[in-house]
Amino acid sequence: MKRSKAQRKKSRAGFLFVLPWLIGIILFFLQTVFKLIRYSLCDLKIVQGSGFVYEKLGKGIFTNFLDAFTGDALFPQKLMESLSDMLYRIPIILVFSLIVAIILNQKFRGRGMMRTIFFVPLLISSGVIASIIKTSLTSTVMGGDSSNNIFNATLLINMLYEFGLPDNLVNTIGSMVSNVTDLVWQSSVQIIVFIMGLMTIPATYYEVAQVEGSTAWETFWYVTFPAVFPYIFVNLVYTVIDHFVSYDNGVMKYIMDTAYKDFKYSYASAMMWIYFFIIIVTLAAAAGLISLISPVREKKKGDRKNGRRKNG
Amino acid sequence: MMVVLFLLLLGIFIALPIYYVIISSVKPISELFYFPPRFYVLDPTTDNFLSLIKLQSQSEVPFERYLFNSVLVSGISTVGYVMLASMAAYALAKHKFPLKGFITQAVVIAILFRPEVTSVPQYILMSKVGMIDTYWAVILPAMAGSFGVFLLQQFLDTVPNELIEAGRIDGASEYAIYFRLIMPMLKPAWMTVIIFTFISIWNTTGVQFIYSENLKMLPAMLSSLSTAGIARTGVAAAVAVLMMIPPVVIFLFSQNSIVETMAHSGMKG
Structure with missing residues (x-):
């Protein structure tokens, strides 16, 4: 089928819209990615006087990749740990952040303040503020224990001991508190994205549901859930990536240390590529899984695919 | 009411560290290192903020200059990024053109590459094009x-x-559709993107690229002031409190305007 003039014009307009961003990506992102591929296939060294120098690897260009599995006991082990961690963490974070977002989307007194509080972790869980809090405050006040959590339970545990509570109780409370804190602190972005999604649902839908006499449970599954579904997908992608690429992740830490402490850039890049490949496979699997959950999405997607086939 | 109570309880978990930092910033040195740590302050003082100002005044470059740099860089990047990203998202969601499917997938994969992962090649690239120290x-x-x-496209x-x-x-025209139809409708989404982008850039020191x-x-100045040892603990708390203010203001502002657009425009959804 020959495409009409109007269609061609539309296609060109579409391309023009992506172009500025695409140029940015090509210039400042893709180049670095290609460099990372190149690093992984050779041995990058810092030589005094001549800066970064690429050296050929002795045993073929894939030596770094093979080493990660055969010569390194730590890497596969950390990889497995990270994967099994993900399996229980991601569903919990998603369900939790959806529940919190739904509550925060309802009208109640002090909603603005509550939203701000749930937004705060985003603000200080990374960057300068986090490093200040971690290095200066927690380490001096809490006895130099620089754990992954911004706020470890040591402080609270000490306070409870002061109140004279029995040891068992204090320990149970302590571990509960640090787990919950961990969860809440990692859900900030997801909560904001869900709130954004929930705000796009017209109030009239809920009014209709109420008039029709649907229960809160039904309203959730037939009104809220379908509308919020695209954002479950967004959040799934974000959570999976955040889990794997955050600095608290064992594999990531190991790769970063290899690169910036041992200065083995090439080996680190090779590990990074293996790791990213696994993440991408996980993402694809997770996306497949979630499209199974939602019949609504599946149908919509199918329709759109057919439409695309017709036009293109 | 039960759910709000539940939320309040969770809110406490989040607010506690923040509250602790704020309290620490007004603690005198005698109370800062009190053990076990206290969640209240007996003798509040502005000493930490005053010594921050004093430390700052000894620096060669005035405070306003750092602030200007930060606002300029965060502002340009945030506005520029929202423009580029929303245009790209509009095209990817509503237009057809060659390589579209490939680009859509590449968008997701590109999220994987955090700045730290690409920092070595990024540095080499920047030095080659002569942009180091700008x-x-x-x-x-x-x-x-x-x-x-990705978010806008969804x-x-x-x-x-x-x-x-x-x-x-x-x-x-396509541009009229983008500016007059898509952008107003996308407001909640790009406000969210503004929040994320602004915070991430506001928080970066950029010290690996900028030396002058x-x-x-x-952040570069403040973190170098505050990490100079245990004696600066109070100053560090003051710094953390000051650094938190702009993103919180941006968040409050954007939250309110999101609610407003949804209420006043006819098109919800």
Whole structure:
């Protein structure tokens, strides 16, 4: 089928819209990615006087990749740990952040303040503020224990001991508190994205549901859930990536240390590529899984695919 | 009411560290190192903030300069990024063109590459194009992000195609559709992207790219002031409190305007 003039014009307009961003990506992102591929296939060294120098690897260009599995006991082990961690963490974070977002989307007194509080972790869980809090405050006040959590339970545990509570109780409370804190602190972005999604649902839908006499449970599954579904997908992608690429992740830490402490850039890049490949496979699997959950999405997607086939 | 109580309880978990930092910033030195740590202050003081000002005044570059750098860099990157990302997302969600499917997948994969992962090649690239020690070394890579594109694209997927078709039938150009139809509708989404982008850039020191003291940003100066040892603990708390203010203001502002657009515009959904 020959495409009409109007269609061609539309296609060109579409391309023009992506172009500025695409140029940015090509210039400042893709180049670095290609460099990372190149690093992984050779041995990058810092030589005094001549800066970064690429050296050929002795045993073929894939030596770094093979080493990660055969010569390194730590890497596969950390990889497995990270994967099994993900399996229980991601569903919990998603369900939790959806529940919190739904509550925060309802009208109640002090909603603005509550939203701000749930937004705060985003603000200080990374960057300068986090490093200040971690290095200066927690380490001096809490006895130099620089754990992954911004706020470890040591402080609270000490306070409870002061109140004279029995040891068992204090320990149970302590571990509960640090787990919950961990969860809440990692859900900030997801909560904001869900709130954004929930705000796009017209109030009239809920009014209709109420008039029709649907229960809160039904309203959730037939009104809220379908509308919020695209954002479950967004959040799934974000959570999976955040889990794997955050600095608290064992594999990531190991790769970063290899690169910036041992200065083995090439080996680190090779590990990074293996790791990213696994993440991408996980993402694809997770996306497949979630499209199974939602019949609504599946149908919509199918329709759109057919439409695309017709036009293109 | 039960759920709000539940939320309040969770809120306490989050607010506690923040509250602790704020309390620490007004504690005198005698109370800062009290053990076990206290969640209240007996003798509040502004000493920490005053000594922050004093420390700052000894620096060669005035405070306003750091602030200016920070605001300039965060502002340009955020506005630029939202423009680029929303345009790209609009095209990816509502247009057809060659390589579209490939680009859509690449957007998701690109989220994987955090700045730290690409920092070595990024540095080499920046030094080759001569952008080391300029604002551009921080601004340009920040504009080549992709989580915003992904988020906006998902949001646009829920916007009915008929609306855009109606605009076309009425004779609106592609740019008119983008500016007058898509952008107002996308407001909650791009406000969210603004929050994320602004915070991430506001929090970066950029010290690996910028060496000149008068081009450095606020976080770089503040973190070097506050990490100079245990004696600066109070100052560090003051710094943390000050650094938190702008993003919180941005958040409050954008939250209110999101609610407003949803309430006042006819098109919800």
